[in-house]
Structures are given as structure tokens and as C-alpha cells.
Amino acid sequence: MALQMFDKERTLQMRQKLIGQSCRLFFSHEPLKIVKARGQYLYDENGTQYLDCISNVQHVGHCHPSITKAATAQMELLNANSRFLHDNIVQYAERLANTLPQKLCVFYFVNSGSEANDLALRLARQYTQNKDVVVLNHAYHGHLTSLIDISPYKFWKLEGQKEWVHVAPLPDTYRGLYREGHPNPGQAYADTVKNLIDEVQNRGRKISCFFVESLPSVGGHIILPPGYFPKVAEYIRAAGGVFVADEIQTGFGRVGSHFWAFQLQGEDFCPDIVTMGKPMGNGHPLACVVTTKEIAGTFTANGVEYFNTFGGNPVSCAIGLAVLDVIEKEDLRANAVRVGSQLKKLLKQLQAKHTIIGDVGVGLFLGFELVKDRVALTPATEEAGLLKERHICLSTDGPWANVIKFKPPMCFSMEDAERVTEQIGFILQEIEDMVSKKKS
Amino acid sequence: MALQMFDKERTLQMRQKLIGQSCRLFFSHEPLKIVKARGQYLYDENGTQYLDCISNVQHVGHCHPSITKAATAQMELLNANSRFLHDNIVQYAERLANTLPQKLCVFYFVNSGSEANDLALRLARQYTQNKDVVVLNHAYHGHLTSLIDISPYKFWKLEGQKEWVHVAPLPDTYRGLYREGHPNPGQAYADTVKNLIDEVQNRGRKISCFFVESLPSVGGHIILPPGYFPKVAEYIRAAGGVFVADEIQTGFGRVGSHFWAFQLQGEDFCPDIVTMGKPMGNGHPLACVVTTKEIAGTFTANGVEYFNTFGGNPVSCAIGLAVLDVIEKEDLRANAVRVGSQLKKLLKQLQAKHTIIGDVGVGLFLGFELVKDRVALTPATEEAGLLKERHICLSTDGPWANVIKFKPPMCFSMEDAERVTEQIGFILQEIEDMVSKKKS
Known part of the structure; x- marks a missing residue:
């Protein structure tokens, strides 16, 4: 060539x-x-x-031979959509489930992190029947209309802040409100979210979710203070919302010590919805949403099919499986x-x-x-x-x-x-x- | 295997x-x-x-050997993102441009028809600075939040009709308002859109686009009456909106006589934005939006980057090119x-x-x-x-x-x-x- x-x-x-x-x-x-x-x-x-x-x-790694081999073998055999039964999608879901807390066990496969985050938003809203979203300042969650709305990084330069979006301060112990000398910055930053929730609820609005990157990326590669996620999750659930962890940049072992970056916040902490994307297919368009039985159940109960043309096809899943294999083997x-x-x-x-x-x-x-x-x-x-x-x-x-x-x-x-x-x-x-x- | x-x-x-x-x-x-x-x-x-x-x-055709071969060769060589210069993306855009009216010459590559339609909506709104959308009854344009809003097929079962969405009758000469005996059903159905536009404008609302499948699919594989699109385009442009043709199901020669289904409405008719998807990568997640220089120019002028992680990568484009080759050769x-x-x-x-x-x-x-x-x-x-x-x-x-x-x-x-x-x-x-x- x-x-x-x-x-x-x-x-x-x-x-x-x-x-x-x-x-x-x-x-x-x-x-x-x-x-x-x-x-x-x-x-x-x-x-x-x-x-x-x-x-x-x-x-x-670019052009890893194991990934190319897995993709080619599956492309030669079958690449139909997920309306037919196939082993790759279920095997892949099972393998991913093994990396996650047990509660997170229902999967939706899609083609990009943006598609995943949009679906996460739909799931959160369907489950809670609420609309409002709390996000962190400077966050970016994707290029779709619905995600620009929840991305301060973008919406400040475009249409501005919607009335249903609420921006909490970035829990940056380096240059934020509470810094390294603070006795408990995790609690202090979680309280900023609590105060925001109170203020929003006082105005009669209802919160569907706290939507956050497990390590804020375009915010400047921020490491969150200990205890922040568990506390925020407690507050957001008390307000009727769910916790969405966007692992699109940070998942699949990038942080080394853990497979998912949200796990840096403690073994006991478990989000209600996790989205994953970028590294998942080593360049192949592949992304995913995982959630709990309860949240998935409400989405099913609305009676409307969710069909994603390419999502979860046998080739995408074969590639995803090969990526997991290489992470382990190497x-x-x-x-x-x-x-x-x-x-x-x-x-x-x-x-x-x-x-x-x-x-x-x-x-x-x-x-x-x-x-x-x-x-x-x-x-x-x-x-x-x-x-x-x-x-x-x-x-x-x-x-x-x-x-x-x-x-x-x-x-x-x-x-x-x-x-x-x-x-x-x-x-x-x-x-x-x-x-x-x-x-x- | x-x-x-x-x-x-x-x-x-x-x-x-x-x-x-x-x-x-x-x-x-x-x-x-x-x-x-x-x-x-x-x-x-x-x-x-x-x-x-x-x-x-x-x-x-499933598992076409030419497609697998092209994908494998490119996967062995490079699959970086489109922030680096690469020949595949420009060559593919040029090949697609050759199938389209000259006016449609600026491309955005994405991963799914839904991503394409969401971007089309963003382009139309940025260009016109209007928000409202006119769609056909029973239409389906994708699974994203923004697209369910413009898909009567879905929104009636979910959140209902938004105030910025306006539904025109399906121009179905078989069981619709005007049937086979009518002297000019194309004009008659276009007038239903004109009346809708007038009514919407009388309420002080402003229309960004008419968003339509070139052959309504979930509406029941409808063939549109002659003259319908050109007339609707005239009305929608007069109202300050643009014409978006969704070719996700119908493009790439499926209709036989033409490469694009909108071309069934006459050689002179040209939409302002066209979206394509499903058949484009023969199963590989690949989709696209094409528009005019003017519309793309306004989108650039907002100063905000559009980055699609996987969109237009060398492997996707190699596959897209191979699909075009097979359509021609066979x-x-x-x-x-x-x-x-x-x-x-x-x-x-x-x-x-x-x-x-x-x-x-x-x-x-x-x-x-x-x-x-x-x-x-x-x-x-x-x-x-x-x-x-x-x-x-x-x-x-x-x-x-x-x-x-x-x-x-x-x-x-x-x-x-x-x-x-x-x-x-x-x-x-x-x-x-x-x-x-x-x-x-």
C-alpha cells in the first residue's frame, strides 16, 4: 500500500x-x-x-497486531446488527461486568462517547422523571446538542447556560476554592454541590443527575480530593437524582492502580451510570453505557425500542474483547x-x-x-x-x-x-x- | 474461529x-x-x-472481501484521528462530492446517522440563528435526545411534542390527504407545509429547517409526489430556513436510478444539507454530513472546534472508499x-x-x-x-x-x-x- x-x-x-x-x-x-x-x-x-x-x-498502541487480527477474523465471518443473537456482545458485556461493581450490570453498546453520554442522560431522566443536571465548571461531555448543553467548556462560547443546567465549582485543590492546606477539601467541595442542590430545589426545580468525569480532563487533569464522590452521590440521591460517571477519557486502566478512575474514590463508591468510550476499541468507533437493573428497567418500561444501528455489532465487540485481552496480557x-x-x-x-x-x-x-x-x-x-x-x-x-x-x-x-x-x-x-x- | x-x-x-x-x-x-x-x-x-x-x-453484501481487505490494510498502517492530515479523508470527501450537486461540497465525518442528524441540526440552527424545525408526520431521525424531539414516530410515545417542532402531513398519495387522482399532489402537499410555516410565523416563531427523509421510511416506504421537495425548499428558504435531506436509509444507490433519493425530485433540486449513514461503511460505524460553503462557514465562524474522536479516521475512510469502489465495479x-x-x-x-x-x-x-x-x-x-x-x-x-x-x-x-x-x-x-x- x-x-x-x-x-x-x-x-x-x-x-x-x-x-x-x-x-x-x-x-x-x-x-x-x-x-x-x-x-x-x-x-x-x-x-x-x-x-x-x-x-x-x-x-x-497504534496498529496492535492482535486487534487487527481479531477485527479481520470477525469481518470475514459476520457483521450484522444486534437484533440477532450473537455471542460477542454478551461475552464482551460479561467481561466488562467483571471489571465493575456488581450493581453495574446492564449494558448498552453505542459508537462514540458522545452517543454514550446522550443515552446516559436519557436513562437518568427516564428513571428520575426529572430534567435538571448538575455539572462541574469547565466540563466537556461531548459534541451533541444535548451534551453541549451540559458542557460549560462549550456552552459559554455558544448558546449559554440553559435554565436546567447547574454548574458546581471544580474541586481543584491546586487553584480552586479549597486548597491543599484545607483539612477536608472532599467534604468542602461536596458541600458546594449540596448548596447548589438546595438552591435549585428551593426554586422548585428537580434534579435528574450529577454528571461528571471521573477525572476532569479539559478542566486541567484534576485529581479529585478523597471523599468527594461518595458525599456528592449521597446528596444527589437524597435529591432524587442519580450519579453519572463519565469514564470516556479515564477508563480501561489509564490511571494504573484501578481499572476505572471512579475507583480512586474508594472501593465502596459506585456510580449509578457509567459511560465509556475513547480507548475501548483502540480507535474503532465503540462506546458503552452501563447501569443498574433498576435504571435499565425503567427505560425498558417506557415501551420504546432503543435501536443503535452499529452499536454492539460482532466486529466492534470482537475488537473490544481483543483490547481487554491485550490490557491483561501485556x-x-x-x-x-x-x-x-x-x-x-x-x-x-x-x-x-x-x-x-x-x-x-x-x-x-x-x-x-x-x-x-x-x-x-x-x-x-x-x-x-x-x-x-x-x-x-x-x-x-x-x-x-x-x-x-x-x-x-x-x-x-x-x-x-x-x-x-x-x-x-x-x-x-x-x-x-x-x-x-x-x-x- | x-x-x-x-x-x-x-x-x-x-x-x-x-x-x-x-x-x-x-x-x-x-x-x-x-x-x-x-x-x-x-x-x-x-x-x-x-x-x-x-x-x-x-x-x-455481508462480509464483502474487498471491504475486509481495505479495512485490514489500513488497520495495519494507521488509525489516528482527523487532527492529523491524511489522504483518505480528503480522497473520500472528493469521491462523495462527485456524486452530489456542486453546491454540496463541505464534509463532516461522524460515526452514525444519529450523530450526522444532530450535527445537521446544529449547522441549520447556527446558520439561520433560528430554532424551530418542520418535520413530516411519522418521521424517525435517530435515537439521540435532539432527534427524538424531531421524530414524531418516537416523541408521541415519550415526552410529546416540543413547542419548537412542527409536524406536516406525510405526502402519501396512497392513503394521505391528496391521493392518486389529485391533479398536482406535489404542490398540494407542499402547500400544507407553506400553511404550517405561515401559522408558525404568525405566532412569532422562526424556522431553522425542514428536516426530511428523501423517502420516508418508517412512515411506510413512501414515494413522494413530483415537485414536492423543490416547492417545499422554496417555501422554507423564503421563511429563512434551510432544507435538510436525511439520506441515511436511502443513499448510495439504493433507489437504483439515482445515487441519492432526493435526486428523484429532479436534477435541479439541491438540499442545503444532506446526511448519510447506514450503508456508508457496509456495517462499519461511518456517517457524514455534507453542506454548502456558506453554511459550513457560519459554523466555523462561531470559533468553536467540532471534534469527533473517531469521525473520518483513516480506517473508516478506507472502508468508505472500498464501498464506493464495489458499488461501481459490481x-x-x-x-x-x-x-x-x-x-x-x-x-x-x-x-x-x-x-x-x-x-x-x-x-x-x-x-x-x-x-x-x-x-x-x-x-x-x-x-x-x-x-x-x-x-x-x-x-x-x-x-x-x-x-x-x-x-x-x-x-x-x-x-x-x-x-x-x-x-x-x-x-x-x-x-x-x-x-x-x-x-x-
């Missing part, structure tokens, strides 16, 4: 003409053309290798713990040498925040561009776009961790030299 | 336990377990072959014309012999409607079950569930057409015999 059909300039021209410009490119001023990938490495049209710290979707959770800790350690060493403010994250869901006043307005975006020149793909996030994110394929190695921190070190040094030169 | 892991009984038990019951099975009392498929044939766990008249998604549109006409002819012969009311449809998008008072309340559902016993998979639709639908893989043959009509003939005879026995 030829690696390219058009030269890069021509591809870019066609892209600008034929694809909606709202679909943005990484490094938009000088985008990369990537024609090949393997594991944690991307290759451009000239064969130049890039270390990929971005692709959380290609969870077990012990990628242990790798996330090991490499994640090393990366954290190396970043801390950089922190001692340069004026990086803080490192955040857990497992291979890491970020580090740059000092705002050292580098101008969008510092991390600039850094990301500079790292690209050194053949490393990183991206930035957070309300001030100054958090450099690590969410690489889970096969990221110790050597990769050293390579990326070394290069970041060089760049920080260059910038500091430049700044001091300007001053002198 | 073993064809089954669990016996059928066990699969069914697991399915009932693990998968939301809102996800229904075909022939729910005695569902089929399908383990293998090829072309237009399905095979159950015992190796019994079924003729598939249902699977419009497996457009070029001349499946000509096959749809030829076999569709034969099927229609054979059904007409049955009609002469038995008391079937009417046949409807075009190409391989055919339905035939059964007399309501001959067979009890859900006659066609019963027929479908009886046909299953004779190893033919058919399904039913329409507001009264009495339309038997043909939407088989496009490789459906003349022999298949004969086999299915022969079996239908036997069953109609059996039922008639039974009815006359009861009477005597």
Missing part, C-alpha cells in the same frame, strides 16, 4: 476545501501529515518518527503505574530546576502546569509547538490552556518518559535563556 | 441479563442466532441459510434497478392473486402493504414470523406495522426475488385457506 496518494501541500489544500474548518488540525499553522503508526510512535510522510504523548484512543495497568511514576519523578526534577508550578495526574493521565507569568498568554500551546519540532506530539488543556497533557498509548516506556522530559528540559532552558537575554 | 462460544439458550439468557431490554431482538419470541453471513445470506448456529431482505446496512445501482423491477413485477402478480392492497417503493427500497381487515391488528409482523420459518428474513414498518419492507443487500439477485415472492405467495395462500376454513 502506498503511504501517500497526494503530496502534503495537496492534502492540505484538499482538506481546507473539502472538510469543515471547525474540524481543526493539530499544530494548525504547520500541521503534521501522519501516514503510519506503531505502538507509541507516529511516522510522517518522510518517515520521520514522532513520540506520541497524545493518542489516548490508541490505548494498547499488563498495561502495571506499566501505567511504573512509567507514570517515573514520568512524574522526572517532571518533579524539572520542576526543581525550572519554574514549573505543579505536576498533576495519576498513572498515564498526567499533566503539568506552566507558570502563567513566565511565558506569555498561551504558554503551553507554544511549548507543544516547540516539542513538535523535536519530534514529540503533546497537547495542551485546562481553562488557561497552560496544562501540558500526557495521555499516551499505554505501552509508553521508561525510555519514552526520559526522552520527553529531556526534551522539555531543553525547551524550558531555551525559553529561560531567551527571557533572561531580553531582560539584560 | 469457532462459530459459537455458547449454545443458543445460554446466549439468550446472557443477553436478557446483560443487555438493556430496550435493545430488541428480531422475532423476539424466537430470535435468530446468526453466526455467519455472506452476500445476501445469513447462517444460523446450525448452518441453516436465511435469505436476508432486511440488512440495508450491509449494502454491498454496478450495484443497475442491479437495484433490474432486480427491484422484477421484484415489483412479481409482487404485482401476487397482488392480482391475493388481496394485497398496494406495492410501493423504488429500486431496492420496496415495501408492500397488506389489507388491514383481512389479517388482524399487526398482520405484517405475523407474516414476517411465518417467512422466518421459511428461512427468509423480512421486517415490517409503517404507522400500522402492515408494510413488509424490502431493503436487502444490493447484491440481491433475480433468483432471490423469485424465492421470496414464491414463499410470500405460499403464506398468503395458507392464511387465506385458514380464514375461509374458519368462516365455513
Whole structure:
């Protein structure tokens, strides 16, 4: 297979003409053309290798041969819809159930995290018969109409806040309302949700759910204070609502110590609905909602079929099963713990040498925040561009776009961790030299 | 690869336990377990072959080797997201553009017809700055919150009609307001939309779009009267709205004579937005929205990124390109014309012999409607079950569930057409015999 059909300039021209410009490119001023990938490495049209710290979707590594093999075998055999009985969907559901608290045992397979979150919203509303939703500030839950409504990250830039959406403060112990010195930030932040619920109920409104990422991502890779989820769940259930954990970015062992990030909040804590997506199919469009018998039962009782054309088809499920197999066989959770800790350690060493403010994250869901006043307005975006020149793909996030994110394929190695921190070190040094030169 | 892991009984038990019951099975009392498929044939766990008249998604035939080959080759090479430049997405957009009126030239790739329709709604609203939507009665546009709102087929059973949704009569010349004898049913039905628009505007509301399937499907496989779309488009544009054609069921040559079903309404007619899905990836989750430069431009101008994690990835686009290749190489549109006409002819012969009311449809998008008072309340559902016993998979639709639908893989043959009509003939005879026995 030829690696390219058009030269890069021509591809870019066609892209600008034929694809909606709202679909943005990484490094938009000088985008990369990537024609090949393997594991944690991307290759451009000239064969130049890039270390990929971005692709959380290609969870077990780009183009993993086990995944391709499973997909091909099933594509050769059958890819009908889920209105026929098939073993893959039930086997996959059973395997996923084994990773979850027993209560979470009824599955709906869909094609994207956005579809999953929309369905979660429908389930919560049908079960509670309430409409209102409590979300965290800066949250992003997907690109669909219903999800932009519950995503402050988007709705502030678009139609604004709907009357049925209520925004609680981000429980950020780094720069939020209650910080590291606070005796019990988990309780304190949960109380902000409690106060919001009270205020909403006083206005006669009724809450269907608290909808939250298990680790807020575009909020800046925030680690939640202990005790926060169990307390919020208690308050939201007392108000007649349910707890929805969005694990689309954080599930499938990315945090290392646990299979699901909500489990960081304690073994006893169990959401009422969990959504999963991105890493689930290693790039294949596959996502899922899991909930309790009671919630699923109410959804069935409305008497209306839920049909998702591609959701849960034999090929998607074969791929999902193969991803679970690879996570286990290659012990990628242990790798996330090991490499994640090393990366954290190396970043801390950089922190001692340069004026990086803080490192955040857990497992291979890491970020580090740059000092705002050292580098101008969008510092991390600039850094990301500079790292690209050194053949490393990183991206930035957070309300001030100054958090450099690590969410690489889970096969990221110790050597990769050293390579990326070394290069970041060089760049920080260059910038500091430049700044001091300007001053002198 | 073993064809089954669990016996059928066990699969069914697991399915009932693990998968939301809102996800229904075909022939729910005695569902089929399908383990293998090829072309237009399905095979159950015992190796019994079924003729598939249902699977419009497996457009070029189940497990077509060209599609598997293209998917595998690309999966081995790269499956990154569309934030990197890649040839497949632009090449695919160009190929699709060649099938469409020149005006429709900006593409957004997504994972399902529902995602496509939701985005179409966002585009229409952003462009017009209006909110209200006009739809046809009985329409179904997808399973998402925003789409249930514009699907009378669903919302009547759920939350009811929103104040911003306006339902126009189904332009059904068979049993609608204006029938075959009418001198100009296209104009007459378009006027019903015009009157609705006037009424809505008189109440101070503003219309974003007319949202319509190019051939209403769950409405009962309706063929629209000539002149209807151009007239409605004129009225809707005059009211400040745009025309959205939902081609999710009807596109990619299913109607035979044209690549898109909206083209049945004349060469000059061009919608402002077209959505496509089901057959696009032959079972792979792939869908798309195409629109004009102007509408895409307004969406870009809002300054907010549209990112669809899996949409337009190199594997999806490789599969999409392979589907287009097979449609051309195997001349499946000509096959749809030829076999569709034969099927229609054979059904007409049955009609002469038995008391079937009417046949409807075009190409391989055919339905035939059964007399309501001959067979009890859900006659066609019963027929479908009886046909299953004779190893033919058919399904039913329409507001009264009495339309038997043909939407088989496009490789459906003349022999298949004969086999299915022969079996239908036997069953109609059996039922008639039974009815006359009861009477005597």
C-alpha cells in the first residue's frame, strides 16, 4: 500500500476545501501529515518518527497486531446488527461486568462517547422523571446538542447556560476554592454541590443527575480530593437524582492502580451510570453505557425500542474483547503505574530546576502546569509547538490552556518518559535563556 | 474461529441479563442466532441459510472481501484521528462530492446517522440563528435526545411534542390527504407545509429547517409526489430556513436510478444539507454530513472546534472508499434497478392473486402493504414470523406495522426475488385457506 496518494501541500489544500474548518488540525499553522503508526510512535510522510504523548484512543498502541487480527477474523465471518443473537456482545458485556461493581450490570453498546453520554442522560431522566443536571465548571461531555448543553467548556462560547443546567465549582485543590492546606477539601467541595442542590430545589426545580468525569480532563487533569464522590452521590440521591460517571477519557486502566478512575474514590463508591468510550476499541468507533437493573428497567418500561444501528455489532465487540485481552496480557495497568511514576519523578526534577508550578495526574493521565507569568498568554500551546519540532506530539488543556497533557498509548516506556522530559528540559532552558537575554 | 462460544439458550439468557431490554431482538419470541453471513445470506448456529431482505446496512453484501481487505490494510498502517492530515479523508470527501450537486461540497465525518442528524441540526440552527424545525408526520431521525424531539414516530410515545417542532402531513398519495387522482399532489402537499410555516410565523416563531427523509421510511416506504421537495425548499428558504435531506436509509444507490433519493425530485433540486449513514461503511460505524460553503462557514465562524474522536479516521475512510469502489465495479445501482423491477413485477402478480392492497417503493427500497381487515391488528409482523420459518428474513414498518419492507443487500439477485415472492405467495395462500376454513 502506498503511504501517500497526494503530496502534503495537496492534502492540505484538499482538506481546507473539502472538510469543515471547525474540524481543526493539530499544530494548525504547520500541521503534521501522519501516514503510519506503531505502538507509541507516529511516522510522517518522510518517515520521520514522532513520540506520541497524545493518542489516548490508541490505548494498547497504534496498529496492535492482535486487534487487527481479531477485527479481520470477525469481518470475514459476520457483521450484522444486534437484533440477532450473537455471542460477542454478551461475552464482551460479561467481561466488562467483571471489571465493575456488581450493581453495574446492564449494558448498552453505542459508537462514540458522545452517543454514550446522550443515552446516559436519557436513562437518568427516564428513571428520575426529572430534567435538571448538575455539572462541574469547565466540563466537556461531548459534541451533541444535548451534551453541549451540559458542557460549560462549550456552552459559554455558544448558546449559554440553559435554565436546567447547574454548574458546581471544580474541586481543584491546586487553584480552586479549597486548597491543599484545607483539612477536608472532599467534604468542602461536596458541600458546594449540596448548596447548589438546595438552591435549585428551593426554586422548585428537580434534579435528574450529577454528571461528571471521573477525572476532569479539559478542566486541567484534576485529581479529585478523597471523599468527594461518595458525599456528592449521597446528596444527589437524597435529591432524587442519580450519579453519572463519565469514564470516556479515564477508563480501561489509564490511571494504573484501578481499572476505572471512579475507583480512586474508594472501593465502596459506585456510580449509578457509567459511560465509556475513547480507548475501548483502540480507535474503532465503540462506546458503552452501563447501569443498574433498576435504571435499565425503567427505560425498558417506557415501551420504546432503543435501536443503535452499529452499536454492539460482532466486529466492534470482537475488537473490544481483543483490547481487554491485550490490557491483561501485556499488563498495561502495571506499566501505567511504573512509567507514570517515573514520568512524574522526572517532571518533579524539572520542576526543581525550572519554574514549573505543579505536576498533576495519576498513572498515564498526567499533566503539568506552566507558570502563567513566565511565558506569555498561551504558554503551553507554544511549548507543544516547540516539542513538535523535536519530534514529540503533546497537547495542551485546562481553562488557561497552560496544562501540558500526557495521555499516551499505554505501552509508553521508561525510555519514552526520559526522552520527553529531556526534551522539555531543553525547551524550558531555551525559553529561560531567551527571557533572561531580553531582560539584560 | 469457532462459530459459537455458547449454545443458543445460554446466549439468550446472557443477553436478557446483560443487555438493556430496550435493545430488541428480531422475532423476539424466537430470535435468530446468526453466526455467519455472506452476500445476501445469513447462517444460523446450525448452518441453516436465511435469505436476508432486511440488512440495508450491509449494502454491498455481508462480509464483502474487498471491504475486509481495505479495512485490514489500513488497520495495519494507521488509525489516528482527523487532527492529523491524511489522504483518505480528503480522497473520500472528493469521491462523495462527485456524486452530489456542486453546491454540496463541505464534509463532516461522524460515526452514525444519529450523530450526522444532530450535527445537521446544529449547522441549520447556527446558520439561520433560528430554532424551530418542520418535520413530516411519522418521521424517525435517530435515537439521540435532539432527534427524538424531531421524530414524531418516537416523541408521541415519550415526552410529546416540543413547542419548537412542527409536524406536516406525510405526502402519501396512497392513503394521505391528496391521493392518486389529485391533479398536482406535489404542490398540494407542499402547500400544507407553506400553511404550517405561515401559522408558525404568525405566532412569532422562526424556522431553522425542514428536516426530511428523501423517502420516508418508517412512515411506510413512501414515494413522494413530483415537485414536492423543490416547492417545499422554496417555501422554507423564503421563511429563512434551510432544507435538510436525511439520506441515511436511502443513499448510495439504493433507489437504483439515482445515487441519492432526493435526486428523484429532479436534477435541479439541491438540499442545503444532506446526511448519510447506514450503508456508508457496509456495517462499519461511518456517517457524514455534507453542506454548502456558506453554511459550513457560519459554523466555523462561531470559533468553536467540532471534534469527533473517531469521525473520518483513516480506517473508516478506507472502508468508505472500498464501498464506493464495489458499488461501481459490481454496478450495484443497475442491479437495484433490474432486480427491484422484477421484484415489483412479481409482487404485482401476487397482488392480482391475493388481496394485497398496494406495492410501493423504488429500486431496492420496496415495501408492500397488506389489507388491514383481512389479517388482524399487526398482520405484517405475523407474516414476517411465518417467512422466518421459511428461512427468509423480512421486517415490517409503517404507522400500522402492515408494510413488509424490502431493503436487502444490493447484491440481491433475480433468483432471490423469485424465492421470496414464491414463499410470500405460499403464506398468503395458507392464511387465506385458514380464514375461509374458519368462516365455513
